[in-house]
Amino acid sequence: MTPFLQLIFVLTIILFASKLAGYLTTRLGQPAVLGELLVGLLLGPSLIDLTHLVFITDRHLSEVVAEFGEIGVLVLMFLAGLELHFSELTRNTRVAAFSGILGVLTPVGLGILAGEMFGYSFDNAAFIGLTLGATSVSISAQTLMELKVLRSRVGLGLLGAAVFDDILVILLLSTFLALSGGGSALDILLVLLKMIGFLSLSAAFGLWVLPKLSRRISNMPISQGILTFSLIIMMVYGLAAELIGGMAAITGTFLAGLMFARTPEKSQIEPGLRSLAYSFFVPIFFVNIGLSVDTHTLNLNALWLMLVISTFAILGKVIGCGLGAKLGGFNWLESLQLGIGMISRGEVGLIVASIGLAEGYINETVFSAIVGMVLITTLLTPPLLRASFRKVTVSSPAPVQE
Template sequence: MTPFLQLIFVLTIILFASKLGGYLTSRIGQPAVLGELLVGLLLGPSLIDLTHLVFITDRHLGEVVAEFGEIGVLVLMFLAGLELHFSELTRNTRVAAFSGILGVLTPVGLGLLAGRMFGYSFTNAAFIGLTLGATSVSISAQTLMELKVLRSRVGLGLLGAAVFDDILVILLLSTFLALSGGGSALDIFLVLLKMIAFLSLSAAFGLWVLPKLSRRISKMPISQGMLTFSLIIMMIYGLAAELIGGMAAITGTFLAGLMFARTPEKNQIEPGLRSLAYSFFVPIFSVNIGLSVDTHLLNLNALW
């Protein structure tokens, strides 16, 4: 088979298996994402190793699937933002800040402690703690949306905490590099300045420019014009988060969703985007997490 046909084959298996796994877990009262993750584990190197079967000759196929999954998580977080109102999120600022700070400091502290207990130097142990402090909220957001509790106090607190988490981890990492000799106080200031610049620019654009552009685009005789426009803005916010703010792209797409949620055109965007996301991109993202796990690498003897 040509590389293109190999890709089609793998995507077909992933989509079919993900929906089957999601259906089976939903039948026992669990979120569909659980089934998709388990399917990924079965299709990955732990058992079947789908992207390395004997007739799969394209060695970059796994990377292509992973990139489809990355698009999936961007769309997923955009949808999460689209379901919320900015005012709802700001009302839970205190809860989000407290959760985000504890959500970083607790794993960082425990990682540092564990590293020291295993004999690592303070610097190496601190780095281990910082890697544990970096978390992703995408699976949690998907689960909350499936359970229809995204706009609950817990859901709002979780998503707000994710933004604080992203900012705090980057600041802590910059401080760590400065103190360990890899940077300076100026570097920390620049990191903070870049974050403020991104958040300020994205908020200004979303509050004052985006509504006017959305109104104009919605009146133009363009096939699926608003949906395409929203995807373009989503990707611009994701790029800006990485390149300007030094933050995760999913933070940018989440903010883009929040901005579109304030516009009347939201109702034109959401149905088509939801269909696109949950029929193709999001299942690939969920399965790809399992595809990335190889349980053979676990050394269980190290636990004893």
């Protein structure tokens, strides 16, 4: 088969398997995203190794599938922002700030403790802590959308906390790399200024320029012009978040969705984008998380470390984010729900760990343990989150904390 036919074959298997697995898990009372994650694990190098079958000769195929998946997570977070209103999120900043900050510092501290327990140097232990501090909120956002509680107090607090989490993890990572590499306080200040610059520019453009452009483009005789425009802005925000702010691209696309949520054109954008996302890109993203994990790399030397840091990773987010939410005014159940929603490390944890491996701060054994931790936290989050909302019914957006 030609490389193109190989791509079509792999995408066909991924899409069919993801929808079948999602259907089966919903029949079992679990979120569809859990089935998509599990089927990705089965199709990946842990069992079938779909992108490296004997008749697959294109060695770049797995990279192409992964890039489709990255588009999927960008669209997913854009849709999450599109479902909210900027005023709803800003009124919930106290919970978001407390949860985001404590939800990073607590697991980072526990990660350092785990590294020290296993006899690693402080630099190695610190990097283990940084991987535990990261959060991938895309898994939780999808689960909350399935449960129709994304606009509840917990959903709003979760998304706000994720923004604070992203900023703080990047600051801590940049500080660590600068200090260990002989950098100065000026380097750290530059990172902070870049973040402030990106957030200021994105807010200014979204509040004052975007509504006018959206209105003008929606009135033009262009087929699906406003939908295409929204995709362009989504990708520009994602690029700007990475290149200007030094932040994750998903933070940028989430902010882009928030800005479009303020415009009358939202009703034109959302149906088309939702169909495009959930029929193609988003299933590939969730399956690709499993495709990127090889459980054969989890050697026995890494097993105990994996179990310890996985336990600390879960407790760190539940306790840290939960306590932050409680301090912000949530009740105990809401605090627990928010803490559970922040457990997943997903692709963000793998990115931080890959930086540590490339820079020599962690070895292959530690990296294998972190991969196992990422897998465990990512798979546990959807069923735990669903269980925590089992007796909660939200028919309309709940009032947010002032």
